[in-house]
Structure formats: C-alpha cells, structure tokens
Amino acid sequence: MEFLKELWGFLKERKKFWLMPIIVVLLIFGVLIVLTGGSAIAPFIYTIF
Amino acid sequence: MKNAFLGISAYYHDSAAALIIDGEIIAAAHEERFTRKKHDSSFPINAAKYCLEEAGLNLNDLEAVIFYDKPFIKFERLLETYHAFTPKGLTSFLSAIPVWIKEKVFMKKMLRDELAKLGDNNLKLLFPEHHLSHAASAFYPSPFEDAAILTIDGVGEWATAILGKGSQNSIEVYRELHFPHSVGLLYSAFTYYCGFKVNSGEYKLMGLAPYGNKNSAETSNYIKIIKDSIVDIKEDGSIFLNMDYFNFATGLRMTHDKKWESLFGFPPRSEESEITQNYMNLALAIQIVTEEIVIKLARSVKKLCGSNNLVMAGGVALNSVANGKIIEEKIFEKIWIQPAAGDAGGALGAALTAYYIWRSNERKPISPDSMQGAYLGPKFSNREIEKYLRKVGAKYSFHPDFEKLSATTAKKIADGNVIGWFQGRMEFGPRALGNRSILGDARNPEMQKKMNLKIKYREGFRPFAPTVLEEDIDSFFDLDSPSPYMLLVVPVLENRRNDLPERYESKPLYEKLYFTRSDVPAITHIDYSARIQSVNKKTNPRYWSLINEFKKITGYGVIVNTSFNVRGEPIVCTPEDAYRCFLRTEMDYLVLGDFFLDKKDQIPLAGDSNWKEEFKLD
Numbered sequence: 001m002e003f004l005k006e007l008w009g010f011l012k013e014r015k016k017f018w019l020m021p022i023i024v025v026l027l028i029f030g031v032l033i034v035l036t037g038g039s040a041i042a043p044f045i046y047t048i049f
Numbered sequence: 050m051k052n053a054f055l056g057i058s059a060y061y062h063d064s065a066a067a068l069i070i071d072g073e074i075i076a077a078a079h080e081e082r083f084t085r086k087k088h089d090s091s092f093p094i095n096a097a098k099y100c101l102e103e104a105g106l107n108l109n110d111l112e113a114v115i116f117y118d119k120p121f122i123k124f125e126r127l128l129e130t131y132h133a134f135t136p137k138g139l140t141s142f143l144s145a146i147p148v149w150i151k152e153k154v155f156m157k158k159m160l161r162d163e164l165a166k167l168g169d170n171n172l173k174l175l176f177p178e179h180h181l182s183h184a185a186s187a188f189y190p191s192p193f194e195d196a197a198i199l200t201i202d203g204v205g206e207w208a209t210a211i212l213g214k215g216s217q218n219s220i221e222v223y224r225e226l227h228f229p230h231s232v233g234l235l236y237s238a239f240t241y242y243c244g245f246k247v248n249s250g251e252y253k254l255m256g257l258a259p260y261g262n263k264n265s266a267e268t269s270n271y272i273k274i275i276k277d278s279i280v281d282i283k284e285d286g287s288i289f290l291n292m293d294y295f296n297f298a299t300g301l302r303m304t305h306d307k308k309w310e311s312l313f314g315f316p317p318r319s320e321e322s323e324i325t326q327n328y329m330n331l332a333l334a335i336q337i338v339t340e341e342i343v344i345k346l347a348r349s350v351k352k353l354c355g356s357n358n359l360v361m362a363g364g365v366a367l368n369s370v371a372n373g374k375i376i377e378e379k380i381f382e383k384i385w386i387q388p389a390a391g392d393a394g395g396a397l398g399a400a401l402t403a404y405y406i407w408r409s410n411e412r413k414p415i416s417p418d419s420m421q422g423a424y425l426g427p428k429f430s431n432r433e434i435e436k437y438l439r440k441v442g443a444k445y446s447f448h449p450d451f452e453k454l455s456a457t458t459a460k461k462i463a464d465g466n467v468i469g470w471f472q473g474r475m476e477f478g479p480r481a482l483g484n485r486s487i488l489g490d491a492r493n494p495e496m497q498k499k500m501n502l503k504i505k506y507r508e509g510f511r512p513f514a515p516t517v518l519e520e521d522i523d524s525f526f527d528l529d530s531p532s533p534y535m536l537l538v539v540p541v542l543e544n545r546r547n548d549l550p551e552r553y554e555s556k557p558l559y560e561k562l563y564f565t566r567s568d569v570p571a572i573t574h575i576d577y578s579a580r581i582q583s584v585n586k587k588t589n590p591r592y593w594s595l596i597n598e599f600k601k602i603t604g605y606g607v608i609v610n611t612s613f614n615v616r617g618e619p620i621v622c623t624p625e626d627a628y629r630c631f632l633r634t635e636m637d638y639l640v641l642g643d644f645f646l647d648k649k650d651q652i653p654l655a656g657d658s659n660w661k662e663e664f665k666l667d
Contacts, residue, residue: 003155010121022128030150 050110052408055100056400057160058117058182058392059092060153062248065393066093067425067477068100069400072410074190076103077425077477079393082622087667088249089619092163093396099427101167108168115403117395118179120156122206124149126228130298138299177402179205179395180363181220183387186398187362188215189405189412190419191385195358197350201343202363202391203233203248210346210363214354218405218412223353229298230290232342233365235280238295239335241303243328244318249667254332255370256512257324259576260561261333262554267326271334274312280338286345321666324510324558336370343371347380357382362398366390366536367479369580373538376528388423388534389478397477422588423534424484426475427622434624434642443628444650448643451591452598458640459598462490462608466637467504469613471627472591476620480535481612482582483516483592485620485627487636489571489609491515496571496609498563503635506661507616510558513609514580515572518596521606522583525569535582535610541566541573571609582610617664633660 011017056067059080067077076099081087083095101108127149131142152159157174164170177185183200198220201210209231213222226232237247240254261268276282281289294309296302310316318328347359359381366372367390376384387394404410431447438445448454462468468488476482487504489496501509519531527540545567553561567573574580586593600606613621615634621627624641631639631646632654639646 002157006157007121007154010125014122014125016125019125019128022132026146026150030147033147033151 050106051112052404052410053104053106053111054400054403055097055111055114056117056182056396056398056403057093057097057114058396058399060090061392062088062090063391063393064090064093064096065389065396065477066096066100067397067400068104068106069397069404070104072401072404072412074397074419074421074425076100077389077397078427078475079477079619081619082426082475085619085626087617087619087664092159094163094166097164098167103427108164108170109172111172113173113175113403113407114160114164115175115177115399116156116160117177117182117392117399119176119206120153122178124154126207130228134299141299141301144301175399175403175407177399177406178208180208180211180225181222181402182395182398183362183390184211184213184215184220184222184398185401185405186387186389186394187360187366187385188220189401190387190397191215191358191360192414192416192418193356193358193360193383193385194414195356196360196385197354197356197358197381199346199350199359199361199366200363201232201346201361201365203237204228204231209233210365212346212350212353214356215360218410220406224349226287229292229295230288232288232339233363234295234297234303235288235290236335236339236365236368238297238303239331242309242317243332244320244322244324246320246667247303251364252367253508253511255336255368256574257329257332257510258336258370259333259574259578260329260510260558262326262330263333264554265330268330268333271313271331272337275334275338278312282338282342282345284345285349286342286347288342329558339365339368340371340374343368344374344378344380347375347378351380359384360386362387362390362394364391369536370538370578372536373578376537376539383530385418386534386536388420388476388480388482388536390536391479394478417531417533417585417588422585423476423478423480423482424474424589425477428474429624429642431642431644434644437624438628438641438644438646441628442652443646445641445644445646448645451643452594454640454643454645455591455595456598457645458638459595459602461638462488462599463602465490465493465495467500467635469627469631469636469639470592470595471613471621471624471639471641473589475622478534480582481610481620482533482535483584483589483610485613485622486610487613488595490603491569491572491607491609492603492605494563494565494570499635500571500609500611505611505615506634510562512574512580513572513611514582515569515607516582516584516592516596516610518593518600518606519583519585521600522581525607526579526581528581531583531585532581533583533585533588535580538578538580541569541577541579545569546573546577569605569607572607615664617667629654629657633657
C-alpha cells in the first residue's frame with residue numbers, strides 16, 4: 001500500500017502519468033515472475049542499475 | 050539520536066556505508082573490503098555494521114538512513130529510454146525489467162529488510178538525487194565557505210553531470226547534463242574498446258594514454274574522428290553523443306563495434322591481448338577530448354557562480370590527469386576533490402545531505418578539510434594483530450619505539466626492498482594513502498617492473514604513484530599546493546628529468562617504459578608526469594615519519610606508494626588480509642602496526658597454491 005501511494009506521488013510530482021499503464025503492465029508481469037518462481041537475475045548492463 | 054545519519058550506496062557498483070554525527074564524519078567504508086569481492090555491489094551490511102560499531106550506536110539510535118539516489122526516477126529513465134529507442138533494445142529490456150519490477154522499484158522494502166539484519170528499525174528513509182549526493186560529498190567536507198561544484202560521472206537518475214554552487218549549508222544546481230549524453234559513459238566506451246573492463250578499467254586507460262604518440266598524425270586523426278562523428282562538444286562543455294555509435298542505452302555492450310571499426314580502422318581489443326600502438330594513440334585521443342570537455346565545464350561553472358574555489362566529485366573526478374589540467378589552466382584559485390569521488394562516496398554525500406539540507410544545520414568549514422585524511426575505516430590494535438600472528442604461527446618482532454621501527458623500515462626501502470605497510474584506520478576511497486600500502490624506493494629503476502610483475506601481478510605498463518612529504522612537493526613536482534588524496538597528475542620538475550633518446554616516440558612500449566626518465570624513475574610516468582600524494586605530519590604522523598627517515602638516509606622525501614592488494618583483489622582491510630597478501634607475493638617485509646615481519650622467516654600458507662584463481666582479473 002505504501003508503495004502504491006509513493007508511486008502515485010511520484011507520477012504526480014513528475015507529471016508522468018503516461019508511464020502509468022506501462023508500470024501497471026510491468027507490475028502484473030512482475031507478479032507472474034514471482035508466482036512462477038522465475039529468475040530475476042539480469043546480466044550486467046551498464047546503465048540500468 | 051538526533052543528528053546521527055547513515056548513508057548507503059549500493060546495488061550498482063562499489064557499495065559503501067558512511068556515518069556522521071552532528072556533521073562530523075565518524076566512519077566510512079567500502080563493502081568490498083569486508084567481503085573481499087572487488088566492486089561488491091550488494092547491500093553494505095558489513096560496512097554499515099562497522100560504522101555503527103565505530104560510533105557506538107545501535108541502528109535505532111539513528112535519525113535516518115539515506116540511500117544515495119532516487120530509484121523511481123531511475124526507473125522512469127529506463128522506461129523512457131526503452132520507449133524512445135523502441136523497437137531496439139528488446140533483449141536488454143527483457144533482461145533488465147524483471148530485476149526492477151521484482152526488486153528495485155521496491156527499494157524501500159529491500160532496504161528495510163537488509164537493515165532489519167542490523168536491528169529492529171522503523172527508521173526514516175531518505176533518497177536524495179544521485180548527483181546531489183556527489184555534490185554534497187564534494188562541498189560539505191571541503192574547507193571552503195563557498196565553492197563552484199562540478200560533478201561528472203556515468204549516469205545517476207537522469208543527470209550525468211551537474212554544475213552548481215555551494216554556499217554555507219546549501220547547494221544550488223544551475224545546470225545539468227542529461228542521459229544519454231555522458232562524459233563518463235563516453236570514456237567508458239573507449240575503456241571497453243581498448244580492452245579494459247567498464248567501471249573498473251578507466252584508470253588503466255588513463256595510465257595507457259601517455260604511451261600514445263601526441264605528435265603522430267594517427268592520434269590527431271582519432272581526435273578529429275571522435276569530435277566529428279562521436280561527440281559534439283559545445284563551448285559551455287555540454288556534449289551530445291551520437292547515439293548511432295553507442296549501444297549502452299538499450300544494448301548489452303558499450304559501443305556498436307562494427308561502426309567503430311569502420312571509423313577507426315581496427316576492431317575492439319580483446320582483454321589481456323597485446324596492446325598495440327593504435328590503442329595507445331586512441332587512449333591518448335579520448336583522454337585529450339575528455340580534458341577539453343572537463344576544462345570547458347570548469348570554465349562554465351566558474352562563469353555561472355563566480356567563486357574562486359572549485360569542488361569536484363563523480364567518477365570522472367578520479368581522472369587525475371584532467372584534474373591536473375584544471376589546475377594548470379588556473380581557472381580557480383583553489384580546488385578540492387572528494388577522495389571517494391566514485392559511487393562509494395555517494396554514501397557519505399547522502400548522509401551529509403540529510404544533516405545540512407534536510408535538517409538545515411549550520412556548517413563550519415574545517416581546514417584542511419573534514420575528511421581526516423580519508424582514514425575513516427577499521428583499525429586494529431597491537432593486541433589484535435599479535436593475537437592473529439600467534440594464531441597462524443608467524444615469525445615477528447615487536448618494536449614499541451616507532452621512531453626506530455620507521456628508521457629500520459626506511460633503511461629496508463632504501464636497500465631496494467618492497468614493504469607491506471599496514472597502520473591505523475583503513476582509507477575510504479579507491480586509493481591507499483599510507484595506511485594500507487605497498488612501498489618501495491622511487492629512485493630504483495627496477496622498482497616499477499618489480500612491483501608490477503612480482504608484487505601486484507598486473508599489466509607491466511601500469512604506472513606507480515609517489516607519496517612525497519608535503520614540505521618537499523616543490524622539490525620534485527610542478528605543484529605549489531598539497532595533494533593529499535592522490536587525485537592530481539602534475540609534471541616532474543625539469544631539472545630531475547633525463548633527456549629522451551632519439552626516436553623515443555617510435556620505440557616499442559616496454560623499451561619506452563624501462564628508459565630511466567628521471568632521478569625518481571619508479572614514479573615518473575612515460576610523459577614525465579606523476580600522480581602525487583603529499584603527506585602531512587599532522588594528518589598521518591606515522592607515514593610522514595617513515596618517509597622522513599627515508600629522506601634522512603637518501604636525501605629524497607619521496608617513495609613509491611601503491612595499494613596493498615594484488616590485481617583483482619580489494620585493498621586489504623584486516624591483519625589477516627595483509628599477512629595473506631604478503632605471503633602470496635614477493636614482498637620482502639611487512640610492518641603491521643608495531644610488528645615487523647621478514648618474508649624469509651615465514652612458512653608459506655598451506656593449501657594456498659591456487660590463490661590466483663580467487664580473484665577475477667579487473
């Protein structure tokens with residue numbers, strides 16, 4: 001809940017509401033990863049961290 | 050406890066923790082020194098635990114914990130970057146996003162879970178911007194009431210560089226350079242192309258650059274190609290990278306190799322392969338271009354804020370050659386650079402933002418600065434050292450009279466021996482500054498070769514840096530101010546140089562390298578430069594005393610100082626790390642606190658013959 005509140009605050013502050021659908025889809029994607037026990041280990045990419 | 054703050058940097062590279070109380074820096078350390086994993090990026094649990102112990106605090110005594118950047122804005126940058134470059138970058142997207150949506154967007158929870166291992170907590174968590182953390186680490190510990198601030202690195206959230214002003218307890222940001230246009234990433238791209246590892250091999254590229262031939266048409270041509278095709282440099286130091294040539298925004302490599310190959314006429318160098326003259330010329334070309342950008346940025350920030358002082362941080366501020374050029378240009382009267390200029394120093398900066406900006410506390414600058422010589426890490430008593438030495442059956446002698454011990458050690462150095470020197474608190478930042486150092490005689494023409502190949506087991510071309518008594522700087526180097534953190538490269542005085550033989554520029558790398566260039570050849574780089582550390586009697590009395598004893602014997606108040614480790618190994622932290630490193634290499638003597646050890650008396654470590662496999666090459 002705290003996370004959703006902060007995410008909303010962030011989108012409002014940065015006026016980036018267009019990111020919302022992308023984030024929602026990605027979060028669903030994330031839930032699937034957790035449920036399927038998939039790995040979330042990425043190769044080292046220079047600018048993503 | 051009011052005004053006690055713990056700063057954390059983690060989850061990228063070089064994680065670290067730093068603790069301040071009432072604005073005073075109590076402790077700071079890199080996680081890699083405890084885990085023995087170079088550039089360790091995991092949560093700095095050991096470093097944080099050490100900081101709390103040093104302060105005598107429990108976790109819940111803190112007022113807040115401060116993480117060194119803003120994860121949400123970084124995530125925003127990722128999404129917008131992939132969106133901007135779509136459909137390119139699908140592979141990178143699919144690799145990167147699971148980590149973020151499973152872990153990193155929930156950074157607060159991750160941090161709370163990790164902090165819970167140190168004690169119950171419901172602490173306030175703060176998240177200053179990445180470059181604000183760098184700016185704070187540069188300005189607040191500096192001795193200046195006001196200063197221009199210049200931070201430059203690869204990338205934080207969006208910013209890759211900021212130009213600002215620090216005054217009293219506030220920091221104002223005037224200009225930002227934004228991703229993907231980054232001086233740090235530009236330099237890293239060339240690091241990669243010349244066959245070194247990104248985020249660790251940049252200093253090797255800087256060390257390789259002087260082997261390039263500055264008078265050759267090839268080097269001039271590379272500079273022209275870089276400026277015409279790869280980076281557009283504006284008069285104010287802003288840069289625009291031509292993203293047709295870079296792959297870092299959406300790919301798994303730094304560059305589009307084929308395009309670079311058609312530009313420069315040769316492929317990327319594979320790691321550990323022979324370094325040919327074209328790579329050296331390319332290293333020189335990008336170093337010259339980087340210096341041009343950094344100097345323009347320095348002029349811009351001077352124009353914007355008008356201060357006569359400059360403070361710097363961010364990974365590019367570790368480019369000590371560029372720093373030396375800023376001094377040479379005399380843009381500012383005084384310059385101070387954060388010794389932990391990379392991301393590890395962000396932990397310290399983050400803690401300082403809480404104290405000065407969040408809590409609006411008053412700031413009183415301290416001279417020469419408030420970093421305490423960067424000796425902010427763990428120390429070990431003679432009792433602890435002896436306990437360990439006894440346990441492993443080491444042969445040692447105890448010398449309670451430090452003056453005699455330093456005289457004996459200085460004599461050993463003057464006789465051509467290599468000494469492991471372990472004293473007091475460990476340094477914070479990437480440089481060993483005389484408390485976790487390997488030392489040798491700067492006058493010895495064989496010393497560089499011996500140290501590179503028999504002690505450090507690293508590439509033969511790598512230069513070594515000197516430590517000079519602060520009062521003797523101008524006897525050896527063209528510099529009239531102290532350089533306590535080894536962050537300035539300046540020329541060796543002309544009267545100490547030897548004339549170069551004919552056609553020196555066209556000779557092979559090792560012939561150039563082994564030519565005796567001055568009366569202190571071990572620390573005089575190929576272009577007559579040296580990356581200086583000056584030592585002050587008050588800041589580090591033991592180290593000063595050792596060099597002073599060396600001066601009494603030889604007349605030279607300067608020695609070789611390199612970090613106490615082998616290639617790929619983090620700098621030693623404990624007596625155990627130091628003793629192990631001592632036995633594994635061809636070091637001759639080890640001084641641990643007040644104990645003196647001779648290699649000839651020691652028994653090799655059992656079952657340690659494969660130790661070189663322990664550390665990945667950096």
